[in-house]
Amino acid sequence: MSTATVEKEVVKVKKAEPLFSKKNKKLITNPLDIDNPITVQVLGVCSALAVTTQMKPAFVMALALTVVTASSNGIISLLRNTIPSRIRIIVQLAIVSLWVIMVDQLLKAYVYEIWKQLSVFVGLIITNCIVMGRLEAFAMGNKPGPSVLDGLGNGFGYGMILLIVAFFRELFGGGSIFGFKVFEAMGIHYQGNGLLLLPAGACIVVGIVIWIQRSMNGYRETH
Amino acid sequence: MKFLRKQLDGIEHNFEKGGKWEKYYFAYEAFATFLFVPNKTTADKGVQIRDAIDMKRLMMTVVIAMLPCLLFGMWNVGHQHFLAQGMFEATMSEKLWIGTIKVVPIIAVSYIVGLGIEFLFATLRRHPVNEGFLVTGMLIPLVMPADIPLWQVAIATAFAVIIGKEAFGGTGMNVVNVALTARAFLYFAYPTDISGEVWTYLGDGAKTVAGYSGATPLSVASGSVGSSVADLNSFGSSWGADGLYSFSNMFFGFIPGSVGETSTLMCLLGGAILIITGVGSWKIIFSVFAGAFGMGLLLNMLGTNPFSQMPAHYHLVMGGLAFGAVFMATDPVTATHTETGKWFYGALIGMFTVLIRSFNPAYPEGIMLAILLMNVFAPLIDYFVVNANKKRRLQRATV
Numbered sequence: 001m002s003t004a005t006v007e008k009e010v011v012k013v014k015k016a017e018p019l020f021s022k023k024n025k026k027l028i029t030n031p032l033d034i035d036n037p038i039t040v041q042v043l044g045v046c047s048a049l050a051v052t053t054q055m056k057p058a059f060v061m062a063l064a065l066t067v068v069t070a071s072s073n074g075i076i077s078l079l080r081n082t083i084p085s086r087i088r089i090i091v092q093l094a095i096v097s098l099w100v101i102m103v104d105q106l107l108k109a110y111v112y113e114i115w116k117q118l119s120v121f122v123g124l125i126i127t128n129c130i131v132m133g134r135l136e137a138f139a140m141g142n143k144p145g146p147s148v149l150d151g152l153g154n155g156f157g158y159g160m161i162l163l164i165v166a167f168f169r170e171l172f173g174g175g176s177i178f179g180f181k182v183f184e185a186m187g188i189h190y191q192g193n194g195l196l197l198l199p200a201g202a203c204i205v206v207g208i209v210i211w212i213q214r215s216m217n218g219y220r221e222t223h
Numbered sequence: 224m225k226f227l228r229k230q231l232d233g234i235e236h237n238f239e240k241g242g243k244w245e246k247y248y249f250a251y252e253a254f255a256t257f258l259f260v261p262n263k264t265t266a267d268k269g270v271q272i273r274d275a276i277d278m279k280r281l282m283m284t285v286v287i288a289m290l291p292c293l294l295f296g297m298w299n300v301g302h303q304h305f306l307a308q309g310m311f312e313a314t315m316s317e318k319l320w321i322g323t324i325k326v327v328p329i330i331a332v333s334y335i336v337g338l339g340i341e342f343l344f345a346t347l348r349r350h351p352v353n354e355g356f357l358v359t360g361m362l363i364p365l366v367m368p369a370d371i372p373l374w375q376v377a378i379a380t381a382f383a384v385i386i387g388k389e390a391f392g393g394t395g396m397n398v399v400n401v402a403l404t405a406r407a408f409l410y411f412a413y414p415t416d417i418s419g420e421v422w423t424y425l426g427d428g429a430k431t432v433a434g435y436s437g438a439t440p441l442s443v444a445s446g447s448v449g450s451s452v453a454d455l456n457s458f459g460s461s462w463g464a465d466g467l468y469s470f471s472n473m474f475f476g477f478i479p480g481s482v483g484e485t486s487t488l489m490c491l492l493g494g495a496i497l498i499i500t501g502v503g504s505w506k507i508i509f510s511v512f513a514g515a516f517g518m519g520l521l522l523n524m525l526g527t528n529p530f531s532q533m534p535a536h537y538h539l540v541m542g543g544l545a546f547g548a549v550f551m552a553t554d555p556v557t558a559t560h561t562e563t564g565k566w567f568y569g570a571l572i573g574m575f576t577v578l579i580r581s582f583n584p585a586y587p588e589g590i591m592l593a594i595l596l597m598n599v600f601a602p603l604i605d606y607f608v609v610n611a612n613k614k615r616r617l618q619r620a621t622v
Contacts, residue, residue, distance in 0.1 A: 195412035204386060211390060 019145045027149040031157030034217060038161040039210045043129035047121045048162055049202040055178045057117045058166035059159075060107065064122055066155025068099045069131050073151030076139040083140075092135045093126065100125045130154055165205045173197040231255055249345045253352035278394075281502055282357040288496040288503075289361050289550065292483040295476060297322030299486070300369040303423045303479045306464055309432030322369070325424050326482055329364040332373050336380040337363075344389050355394030355401075356384070362402035362550060365483025366543065366591075367409075368417060369424040375413055379405040399598040400557050403591055410591070418587075422479035434461035440468045440478060440541045441580060441587040444530055451533040473540040484546035487539070494549035503553035506562065507569040511548035512539055514573025522581055531581045538577050547590035548572070557598040561608040568604055572597045 018024075037043045044065075051061045072095050076083075083091050104122045107115040115122070125131060134154050139147040170176055173196035175183045183190035195201045213219075237244045238251040265271055301318025305311070337356045345352040363380055387404035388397045409417045420437030438446075440455060447454040459467030472478060476486025484490070497503030519535025526532045538544065552558060552572050559568040572593045579589025586592060 191413065193412045194414060195408060198411060200411070207386075207390070 019149075024146050024149055027146055028153040028156065031150075031153040032160060033213070036157045036161065036213070037130045037133075037154050038158060038206065039213050041130075041133070043133055044158055045206065047124065047128065048158075048165060048206060049199045051118055051121050052162055052166040052169055052202050052205075053173065053197055054117070054170045055163065055166045057114050058162045060111060060114050061118055061121060062155070062159025062162045064103045064107065065125055065128065065130065065158055066152060067103055068096065068125050069134055069155045070148050070151035072096045072099050072131065073134055073139040073147040074144050076135050077142060077144040077147035080140050088136075088140065092132065096131055096135070097126050130158055161206070161209060164209060165202055168205050169196045169202060173201065227258060231258070247346055249349065249351050250342050253342065253345070279354045279357075282354045284500050284502045285358045285497065285550070286361050288493040288500075289358075289365065289483065291489040291492045292365060292486065292546065292550075293326075293361070295486050295489045296365065296481075296483040297326050299476060300325050300424055300482060302477060304425065306467075307423045307425060307431050307435055307437070308429055309435075309463060311463070321424070325369040326364060328373055329367055329369075329371065329376055329482070330361065332376045333363040333380050334360040336377045337384050340381060340384045340389070344393065348393075350393070353394035355388070359383070359401045359405075363405050365546070365550075366402060366406045366481045368421050368480075369482055370421060371409070371416055375409055375416060378412075379408045382408045395556050397556055399595050400551050400554050403551055403595055403598075406591055407595060422481070432462045436461075437479065439480060439587070440473055443468060444533055444537070444541070445580065445584065445587050447529050449529060451529055452537070455537075470537065470540065473537075481543060481546075484543040487545040490545035490549045494545075497549065497553065503549065504555075504558070504565050506565040507553050507558055508548050510566050510569030511544070511552050511573040511576075514570035515539060515544055515577050516573070517570075518574040518577040522577065528581070538580070542580070542588045543590045544573075544576055547576075547594055551590075551594050552597075557601060559601045559604045559608075561605050563611075564601070564604040564608045567608075568597055568601055571600075 031037060034040065038045060038048050047061065047065075052058045072092070075095050076092055079091070079095075100123060103125075104115075107118070107122060134151055138150045142150070167177065170178075171182065172193050174192050175181060175190040193201075196205070235251070235255075236242055238248040239245070244251070265273070298315070298319050299322070301313070301321035304321050305313035305318060334356075337360045341352055341356050360380075363376065363383070367376060383401045383405035387399060387401045388394065391397050406417070415421075420439075422439055423437050425431065436458075438458075440458075443454055443458050444451040455468040456466065459465060466472060468478060474487050476489060478485050494503065494508050498505045498508070515538050516535050519533075519538045522531035523533075523535060548569070552569060559565050572590075575593035575596060576589040579586055579592055583589070
């Protein structure tokens with residue numbers, strides 16, 4: 001058994017593809033569109049509904065998740081051949097929680113107000129399906145370089161949807177963007193739409209994004 | 224007539240295959256068949272006998288059944304308008320006039336926006352324009368307060384048609400009632416304009432009579448600390464409208480509320496039209512009332528708060544229960560499809576309505592949420608009924 005794995009690795013090394021090969025670039029671009037974690041894989045929806053009432057916390061949340069996914073992907077990928085498969089989940093959890101706690105402390109230290117708004121959702125990145133999913137599906141079987149790229153890509157894909165949803169929710173729900181009162185600045189009295197500020201409103205916005213994305217990609221339900 | 228026909232014939236070739244407006248064929252077809260009977264006949268092969276009742280006629284029957292509610296509602300808008308200002312001597316035509324200028328714009332906005340979106344989607348998706356919006360467009364104004372800003376009606380209608388219906392595939396595919404989706408949208412998006420004391424149209428600068436209160440029967444009853452019936456009966460005496468919320472007044476509908484729902488009598492009249500023509504299910508209508516009454520009785524026995532001690536029959540005439548039971552719950556698309564399921568579906572709507580009224584202080588009226596909730600559960604009820612039927616028949620079978 002062991003010789004077989006060694007052989008396989010040798011074969012891989014022979015290819016020695018550059019970090020930004022065509023295949024690796026896809027690791028970044030795919031999650032933005034055809035393999036988006038929220039709109040296609042429907043993972044991490046809970047936090048996407050919870051933190052998107054305003055753009056600022058959504059942006060910070062996206063940043064936090066990207067950092068956690070990319071760095072834990074990298075570390076797990078480095079350790080992937082030493083982790084016994086029976087206890088791999090708990091090892092993954094330990095590493096993810098290490099990064100989450102670091103991010104959490106950093107946010108608390110430098111952007112306390114936003115950290116308060118995000119409340120438990122930074123801590124809950126530990127159980128975020130996107131992070132766990134990428135570790136299991138990618139980092140456990142790939143080299144550190146591509147794994148970090150994959151983590152970054154999925155973080156960007158998540159962040160992109162978060163910002164799109166937060167943009168519409170904050171603009172039409174509260175009449176502002178990043179806290180800047182857009183309609184007031186234009187001299188228009190704007191009555192905020194309360195539905196968009198509720199989680200149900202976020203669900204509808206995410207649904208519309210999925211609808212648009214699917215009709216652009218020509219998605220068809222297979223029966 | 225001949226002139227119209229000529230005009231249509233003149234432009235028809237543009238819409239046919241290869242014509243320059245080929246894309247808009249279905250929009251053209253909808254207009255043409257609205258004006259003239261189409262000259263299409265059934266194919267040589269296949270079904271030759273057809274029932275005269277198609278979707279257009281079905282929808283028109285419901286619209287006709289809503290007319291009593293609409294006309295009474297228009298009068299009542301004016302009636303409440305003058306009552307709130309202490310002008311008790313206003314004539315019938317004055318009241319109708321006030322109602323007309325408040326309600327007709329809402330109807331117009333609802334139809335223009337809704338049909339506009341229907342035409343848009345029909346053109347984009349290349350399918351004939353469905354008649355489904357005829358009823359929805361009339362239901363939406365009837366469940367709005369007379370004083371609702373028109374732009375909100377437009378947004379709510381657009382939301383309901385796009386998200387409530389077209390996202391699911393168009394007429395006949397929607398999961399929840401489209402008109403109630405519009406109302407629920409406004410209820411959560413702009414609560415200040417559709418809940419609280421907004422039900423009476425006053426007009427700019429109009430002064431209310433001293434001692435006036437715009438509270439609805441449901442909010443009076445849910446806010447009462449002693450006997451809710453006594454509170455209802457004494458309501459209005461402070462400004463000369465004695466017995467405004469007496470049982471008979473609430474039954475006949477001389478009370479503030481959404482445009483079309485105040486009168487239980489008119490709703491029952493509409494219900495009778497639906498039942499006689501076979502368009503609405505009497506099982507659903509009956510079981511909604513029965514469920515609400517039964518739940519009211521149950522709460523009477525438990526008697527946990529003053530509101531739940533209110534006699535059960537009061538629940539049937541207050542708020543929009545009758546309107547919802549007759550026009551919303553019977554929607555054939557969103558209701559259960561099995562006949563047995565209709566009993567459960569209706570009864571649960573009634574029970575949930577009274578439950579929400581009695582125990583949720585944030586929502587004094589429960590029929591909207593109860594119907595939307597049961598719309599979602601209707602397929603599940605059908606599933607159980609079908610499975611029970613399968614089981615029963617399997618027992619009989621000898622394999």
